[in-house]
Amino acid sequence: MFESLSDRLGGVFDRLTKQGALTEDDVRTAMREVRVALLEADVSLPVARSFTKAVTGKATGAAVTKSVTPGQQVVKIVHDELVKTLEGDEEPGRLKIDNPPxxxxxxxxxxxxxxxxxxxxxxxxxxxxxxxxxxxxxxxxxxxxxxxxxxxxxxxxxxxxxxxxxxxxxxxxxxxxxxxxxxxxxxxxxxxxxxxxxxxxxxxxxxxxxxxxxxxxxxxxxxxxxxxxxxxxxxxxxxxxxxxxxxxxxxxxxxxxxxxxxxxxxxxxxxxxxxxxxxxxxxxxxxxxxxxxxxLGMGDIVSLVEKAQEVADVEAQERMMKRFQKGLFNMNDLKGQLQQMQKMGGMEGMMSMMPGMGKMKKAMEGSGIDDSILRRQIALIDSMTKKERANPALLQASRKKRIAKGAGLEVSELNQLLKMHRQMADMMKKLGKGGMLKRAMSMMGGKGGMPDPASMDPAALEQAQKQLGALGKMPGGMPGMPGMGGAALPPGLGGFGKKK
CATH class of the missing domain: 3.40.50.300 (P-loop containing nucleotide triphosphate hydrolases)
Structure with missing residues (x-):
């Protein structure tokens, strides 16, 4: 949804935020590009004109152009004006279904x-x-x-x-x-x-x-x-x-x-x-x-958490979270994470709601990665015995051949899966010991709840994104997000095969 418009606006605002100091001419030039992007997105001409005029009026004042982060201030103004355009003078409210029928x-x-x-x-x-x-x-x-x-x-x-x-x-x-x-x-x-x-x-x-x-x-x-x-x-x-x-x-x-x-x-x-x-x-x-x-590429973590809550088995997630806190993570846990991802719309669906993930999504498309990877990974785990799923260290050459053959895949893909499992297991141990797991759960909708990211200014969103990124500084890609109904975006997906 809105991919083309988001890409165009993202390019405009990337240049603004990297530019440092802004002049009023810089803002006006950017707004001309925004108007073209809106028209190409099939927004009506009067709406596009009214929108860019309102943003330009608010963004060309000295309070913005001479601020410490002028580019981010302009993005905040654009965000607020988008909300006003989409919402009008008042929120639509819930459906009027009182006094039945x-x-x-x-x-x-x-x-x-x-x-x-x-x-x-x-x-x-x-x-x-x-x-x-x-x-x-x-x-x-x-x-x-x-x-x-x-x-x-x-x-x-x-x-x-x-x-x-x-x-x-x-x-x-x-x-x-x-x-x-x-x-x-x-x-x-x-x-x-x-x-x-x-x-x-x-x-x-x-x-x-x-x-x-x-x-x-x-x-x-x-x-x-x-x-x-x-x-x-x-x-x-x-x-x-x-x-x-x-x-x-x-x-x-x-x-x-x-x-x-x-x-x-x-x-x-x-x-x-x-x-x-x-x-x-x-x-x-x-x-x-x-x-x-x-x-504006800020993501929609609120919807992501709501989606996780919809598909989550609360008791199963609590059991899994206790295992994670102890640093335990076997193939059954990994399968549960992969299945949660499928229920939440797969990698593409989840990434579309993560802040700043548009570029990674494009990289995935360019590398030929798609959601069939999740199905292949689950098929490999299903080909293992109960003992092998509980203790992946048992998997030596002969067992690997049998498992790969049972799933109709190559041993190399099983090796990628095992590598990904080891990375996630290591991550769970580190998170459990350092207390980061509890902080991640709180950030992603734990006891303290979480703010609506769209109500935050771009600087605050950027900080939140860095905090999320702190959970993912591992080789191979971005890790899971504990607390989102247990759903994870496992590391190492980039090497797990291509589209057939």
Missing amino acids: APILMVGLQGGGKTTTTGKIARRLKERDGKKVLMASLDVNRPAAMEQLAILGEQIGVDTLPIVPGQRPVDIAKRAKQQAALGGYDVYFLDTAGRLQIDQVLMDEVQQVRDAVSPRETLLVVDGLTGQVAVEVAQEFDDKVGVSGVVLTRMDGDGRGGAALSMRAVTGKPIRFVGLGEKLDALEEFDARRIAGRI
Whole structure:
């Protein structure tokens, strides 16, 4: 998400921060480059102009250009202005789902991911908020649309309204309202039909449903890849139906991100969620500060920790942490770390949220490393016996050949894995003895909690990054991050084979 824009802005701000003293001309030149980067990211021209004008006005004063760290001050101003552009005058707040049953109307064009998004949000409300949810498909035009929602309901454990052939959308909506009240549901979703383009028939249908149920929220689902078209669609739906919030889908494939940056400024409507893939857990609540941090390469450690907490088995992690504190780390521990990485989106997903990791991510791509490495490493560990996993020192030549053959891989790859294990085991011993492990746990969301990195200024973020880096000064790469649900980014990945 936002890779292209982040890369362009990163280049501009790298030059600013390395330059030392800044003149007002330096700032203006940088802002011209920022405006070009925004336009290339498909941000609307008025928004790009307004953004750079606001930043230039704040960044060209003597308080900035004559400060000790002028480049970092400019980055801080850009960050704050990004937050303002993405968020508007006030935060969107949580979905209005009090006083059950609360109707949520889902609208949008065909192909935008409306039905899948309905399932994702329903799943989120059920699992995170403990809500009893009902879903109803009002799409009587698209073949198998109702069946699709019913299948999604089965997958996520959410009830769907029984299908009655021949009913009109407004009648289905009224039946869903009645069922939600009688069944004690907290929330019910009405997944309306879409069209390839906005037409009067579509709008009449949605208006009838809206008038019948008086929705607490009307969420517009639009494809983030369509850029400014998404903004135009939002304006039309809001004018004719009334929209309370927007969900941008397919943002995992949007290297530009212009729709997100323009949406609030142009339409005045908040972005509620962003869809980041087809999986039913690939949905994030939109947080302007975190998004601004990602765009500027500050990472999003808050989301990383939240992701770790989602996938972590708390009891298993506590047991593992006690082992780490004693300096114990065998192949079973390593397998647990690798599996946690897979659940958290693999190396790429984790690195996208780490401060300053964009360049390492590019280096990984250039070297041909991908997440298949994790699968191969786990396959090698699975080929070991229980005794071998518990005591890797047993692995001599004959055993190595058997293990590699069992995994369908080369002995050289097993040797790389063993080297990586030794490095991590050594690191765990050092961290356990020096007390750094407890400090790392605290930093990554331990008892004392952790600050939102986007609320910190660039200098503070840089310091936090150095502290994280102190855990990783080992040959071969960056080590694991104890405390993030036990997930690790193991050292030595750079030598563990290439894409096949």
